[in-house]
Amino acid sequence: TQLLEQSPQFLSIQEGENLTVYCNSSSVFSSLQWYRQEPGEGPVLLVTVVTGGEVKKLKRLTFQFGDARKDSSLHITAAQPGDTGLYLCAGDSGGGTSYGKLTFGQGTILTVHP
Amino acid sequence: ETGVTQTPRHLVMGMTNKKSLKCEQHLGHNAMYWYKQSAKKPLELMFVYNFKEQTENNSVPSRFSPECPNSSHLFLHLHTLQPEDSALYLCASSQDRRGMGTGELFFGEGSRLTVL
Numbered sequence: 035t036q037l038l039e040q041s042p043q044f045l046s047i048q049e050g051e052n053l054t055v056y057c058n059s060s061s062v063f064s065s066l067q068w069y070r071q072e073p074g075e076g077p078v079l080l081v082t083v084v085t086g087g088e089v090k091k092l093k094r095l096t097f098q099f100g101d102a103r104k105d106s107s108l109h110i111t112a113a114q115p116g117d118t119g120l121y122l123c124a125g126d127s128g129g130g131t132s133y134g135k136l137t138f139g140q141g142t143i144l145t146v147h148p
Numbered sequence: 149e150t151g152v153t154q155t156p157r158h159l160v161m162g163m164t165n166k167k168s169l170k171c172e173q174h175l176g177h178n179a180m181y182w183y184k185q186s187a188k189k190p191l192e193l194m195f196v197y198n199f200k201e202q203t204e205n206n207s208v209p210s211r212f213s214p215e216c217p218n219s220s221h222l223f224l225h226l227h228t229l230q231p232e233d234s235a236l237y238l239c240a241s242s243q244d245r246r247g248m249g250t251g252e253l254f255f256g257e258g259s260r261l262t263v264l
Contacts, residue, residue, distance in 0.1 A: 067252070067253075074257065076152070076240070076256050076257050076258055077191075077253070077255050079253065135196075135204065138190040138191040139190060140190045
């Protein structure tokens with residue numbers, strides 16, 4: 035069974051601070067997705083990383099895929115209250131008939147205070 | 149219309165009731181999913197339908213019964229549920245890429261289920 039460990043589970047910070055969320059596994063994934071879920075909504079995809087060592091930037095968010103494709107991180111610079119939400123990483127085994135079988139981490143609840 | 153629509157948004161039912169959750173996607177995708185989201189637990193995949201055929205049943209109890217009449221609609225029929233089944237049930241769709249892994253999942257807003 036593939037597992038994705040996300041840390042920290044909870045993060046409460048002040049506006050303007052930086053933060054990093056980690057997603058780790060002992061399994062190799064063909065790609066890894068990051069989603070954000072706001073209260074009362076479904077998760078929304080932020081980014082997909084595919085290549086080991088890949089770094090993608092989305093405004094103040096920086097996503098990195100580990101060289102071995104077993105881990106990933108999300109770094110937010112100068113957090114804003116609008117960044118508040120549940121952040122989920124999801125690993126994809128890829129190929130064959132494994133579509134839809136994403137392995138999700140348990141999520142990181144981020145609260146950014148004004 | 150939003151991409152993936154779920155109804156009802158909230159449902160309270162007794163353990164002997166029969167109810168159904170409905171999901172509709174307007175994105176032209178060929179795969180639809182049911183996920184269960186419980187507090188402090190990872191999203192759990194329940195069922196996958198691809199081209200209207202069930203391709204995954206992740207050891208889900210028979211009190212949950214999925215139905216996919218066409219590629220745009222997905223139902224989850226509920227019968228004799230337990231209080232521990234209370235959770236947010238999320239529907240999602242994607243464009244299946246055979247042999248290429250999972251593409252982006254588009255989620256609905258979820259149906260919050262409470263079993264008394």
